[in-house]
Amino acid sequence: MKRSFLPALLLLLCTAISALAAPKKIIIDTDPGTDDALAILLALNSPEVQVQAITVVPGNVTAEMGLQNALKLATLANRCDIPVAGGAQHPLAQKLITAEFWHGKNGLADIELPTRCHADPRFGPDLIIELVHEYPHQITLVPVGPLTNIALAVSKDPSIVPLVKEVILMGGSISGGNVNAAAEANIYNDPEAAQIVFNAGFASLTMVGLDVGNKTLFTDRQVQQLQAAPGPMSNFVAQVGRYLLDLSRRFGETGTPMYDPLAMGVTLDRTLVTTQPMHVDVETRGEFTRGETVANRANMVERNVLHGDRYIIEGVDKVAPNTQVCVDVQAQRFLDLLVGRIRGK
């Protein structure tokens, strides 16, 4: 009796295990960018994900430079098979702000890399739309730049929203900014796009913001770990790390935050972070707060009703959370994952 069940049981187990191990299909939307480069290389060296496309958005560098950098990174990883497509040329409603100041004149810590891969001719947002329809409920979007391309995709074809499995983005903050007192750079670079994305109605949207990124400090220790295992990718990441560390030291810091790589880390292993559901809106008009991610921690608002010449609070209304906000991270475990995946590559 038992013996006859065994093959069926084994088949069931194998099916369950392969389903568990099936890699996530992801699209990386990026403005590379030093920490973008590390996020991309982390993804390309991780069995948990299958990169379906890299779409490029202007942000840290111009659209054209970002596209060239993405092609250089695909070349470094020997992955010219992955479509790399350009997208928006500028934010939806403001001028672009580029960040060579932080990322080097070429956006990649002034490290020269060769290019053998060629750009995919499709428009990034169209490629996102195409892939979401090709793989309904299977695509994880990982935006690690301004949200212009994602906003364009959902505006052109809102039917993709319920077909996206999840969005895991780097951007925003619930405790102050890095551009100024209020805003984080990715959101500040296109607040209108960010407001569209946060409120598009995705089944799952995770915000990996500055707050948690600031806890993931890449230090000399990680550089040394990479240098101890030389290879084309580990050498590059060690050089980028060294560049960012030198920059951090000029501002009195001893480590450099791994913002974009952490968003990829969360994509690989959600247990690296603790999240809380909150309703997040993006300020698009504030005098001092344009680009701030305004998070309603209690998910409630007072109901103020006009009576004559004044409003009277008559109760509170619930607001539905639209975002899983990362509020804590196991930083060491994440850094070990990052370095472990790059070492020897």
Ligand SMILES: [Ca+2]
């Ligand atoms: Ca980025």
